[in-house]
Amino acid sequence: MSTLQVRVWRGGPKGGDFQSYQVPRRASQSVLDVVTHIQRMLDPSLAYRFACRVGMCGSCAMTVNGVARWTCRTHVDQVCADGRLELAPLANLPVVRDLVTDMSEFFDKWARAQGRFKGRRGRHDDFERVAPESAARKQVDAAIECIGCAVCYSSCEVVAWTPQYLGPAALNRAWTLQRDVRDAAQAERLRAVAGDAGCHACHSHLSCTERCPKHISPTAGIAGLKRDALAAALKGKL
Amino acid sequence: VSARREALLWGAQRASAALLALCVVIHLATMIYAAHAGLSAAQILARTHGNLAWLGFYSIFLLAAVVHVPIGLRAVLSEWLGWRGAARDAALAAFAAALAWLGARAILGVFL
Numbered sequence: 001m002s003t004l005q006v007r008v009w010r011g012g013p014k015g016g017d018f019q020s021y022q023v024p025r026r027a028s029q030s031v032l033d034v035v036t037h038i039q040r041m042l043d044p045s046l047a048y049r050f051a052c053r054v055g056m057c058g059s060c061a062m063t064v065n066g067v068a069r070w071t072c073r074t075h076v077d078q079v080c081a082d083g084r085l086e087l088a089p090l091a092n093l094p095v096v097r098d099l100v101t102d103m104s105e106f107f108d109k110w111a112r113a114q115g116r117f118k119g120r121r122g123r124h125d126d127f128e129r130v131a132p133e134s135a136a137r138k139q140v141d142a143a144i145e146c147i148g149c150a151v152c153y154s155s156c157e158v159v160a161w162t163p164q165y166l167g168p169a170a171l172n173r174a175w176t177l178q179r180d181v182r183d184a185a186q187a188e189r190l191r192a193v194a195g196d197a198g199c200h201a202c203h204s205h206l207s208c209t210e211r212c213p214k215h216i217s218p219t220a221g222i223a224g225l226k227r228d229a230l231a232a233a234l235k236g237k238l
Numbered sequence: 239v240s241a242r243r244e245a246l247l248w249g250a251q252r253a254s255a256a257l258l259a260l261c262v263v264i265h266l267a268t269m270i271y272a273a274h275a276g277l278s279a280a281q282i283l284a285r286t287h288g289n290l291a292w293l294g295f296y297s298i299f300l301l302a303a304v305v306h307v308p309i310g311l312r313a314v315l316s317e318w319l320g321w322r323g324a325a326r327d328a329a330l331a332a333f334a335a336a337l338a339w340l341g342a343r344a345i346l347g348v349f350l
Contacts, residue, residue, distance in 0.1 A: 161317050194241035196316065200248050226248055233245035 002083065004076065006034055008046065009088040012097050018086065019043075025083070031071035032060050034085060035099065047098040055213065058147035061154070062099050063088040068154040070213040090154035106150050109166045114192045115173035118185035128182045139179045143172050143221050145214045152208035152218055164197040168208035168218035171199055175221030178228060190225070190232055199225040247309050254306035261299040286348040293349045300341035308334040 002025040007018040021038050032050055039046040050060040055073040062071050064079050065086050076085070093101035121128060130137050152168035153159055159167050166174075174193045177183045193199050202222045209217040232238040272282055286292050308330040315321040315330075 158317075191241050195244045196322075198241070198244075200244040226245070229241065229245035230249040233242045233249070238242040238245055 004034060004080065004083055004085055006038065006085045006087065008035070008038060008099070010046070010098050011095065013095055016095075016098075018088075025076070029076045031062070031064050031069070031074045031076060031079065031085065031087070034076065035062075035071065035087065047096070047100045049100050056147060058149035061090055061149040061151050063090060063154070068151040068211055070149050070151060073213060090150055092154050092156065092159045093150065101150075103150060106153055106167070106169070107148070109170040110148075110173055112192065113166050113170040113174040113198070114185060114189040115170055115177065117177060117180065117183055119182055120184045121182075130181060134181075136179045136181055139224070140176045143176045143216050143218075146172055146216055147214060149213065151211050151213060155207040155211040157205055157207060158201050158203055162197070162201055165201045166193065166198050168202075168222065171202070171225060172216060172218040172221045175218075175225055178225065187232070187237060190229055191238060193225055194229040194233075194238060199229065202226075247312070250305050251309040254302040254309075257298060257302035258306055261295070261302060264295065265299065283348060288349065293345065296345045300338065300345060303341065304334050304338045307337060 004023045004025050006021045006023050008021060010016050010019045021042050023034050023037050023042075026033070032053065035046070035048050036050075039048065048060075048062070050072065051057040053060075053072045055070060058070070060071045061068060063069075064071065064074060065084075067079075068090055069079070071087075079085070087099060089095050089099050089101045093103065093106060096102050119128075146169060148169065150169065152172075156165075156168055158165050171193055174189055177189060178186050183189075199222045202219070204219055204223065206217075206219050209219045212218065229238060277285075311333070312326065312330055315326055
């Protein structure tokens with residue numbers, strides 16, 4: 001059985017450094033399996049975050065060999081040709097400890113982008129019907145499967161140099177609501193996401209689109225928000 | 239920050255970029271033709287003097303550049319230097335005016 005040489009970032013908000021571990025290489029081994037092995041067998045003080053282990057909860061994202069990834073669905077085979085792994089916390093987020101980042105700002109930005117649905121109907125009304133083949137619904141389908149893992153946010157260069165930028169995930173969420181025909185808060189939401197801390201800050205570098213483990217293109221949604229904002233501005237409604 | 243202003247500036251930058259793409263291709267093609275045909279400065283000026291088509295083309299080119307460049311610089315100044323607000327926008331308006339003046343001088347120089 002071969003061995004993986006794993007460097008793991010250890011530390012806290014004030015700084016830290018990489019620490020080396022040797023982990024047995026196994027068949028079908030995920031990066032999360034490697035981290036779990038270190039914590040259970042080698043160093044119980046290692047802090048990391050995970051929950052579902054099947055790519056649904058979005059909590060296990062880390063920087064793997066310099067690239068933000070969901071670790072539960074990333075096989076060691078995919079990222080480690082030379083038997084070396086380097087694991088670090090997600091970029092663009094404050095570190096709590098070791099591989100755990102503080103996600104508060106990330107989710108606060110979803111709230112700032114008004115990423116909550118506001119319906120028109122009450123509990124006594126009938127269901128509002130949305131045709132699955134309608135153009136708006138198809139645009140929502142393409143963007144709705146976000147699991148909130150922050151891989152896009154961590155990969156975004158604009159977030160790195162404009163910390164107040166809402167980021168790809170929050171804007172993608174806003175986009176799904178802007179294309180939800182049932183939503184009643186689209187004018188306010190468009191005002192919340194337009195501007196130089198919102199969709200207009202995006203440079204369309206496509207890092208979010210390239211790295212999203214759910215194959216969503218936040219860049220496409222952000223471009224849609226820019227078009228919507230221009231249309232609203234020209235009509236004097238922004 | 240005015241969301242409306244940002245949206246309109248974005249629209250202006252996209253529209254001017256579309257114009258620039260076309261203008262730059264025509265401009266480069268003309269330059270390459272002029273160089274390969276071995277035209278002298280006097281021969282080029284003979285073609286541009288009083289030519290309303292070239293005046294119109296380069297006026298559109300200049301207008302697109304005057305709109306496009308300051309909006310792009312605005313993002314660079316904000317993101318790289320952290321310079322935001324009215325002073326930045328006033329400096330960029332002055333820069334746009336200087337660009338327009340210099341460009342207009344160049345255009346009129348070959349037209350008149």
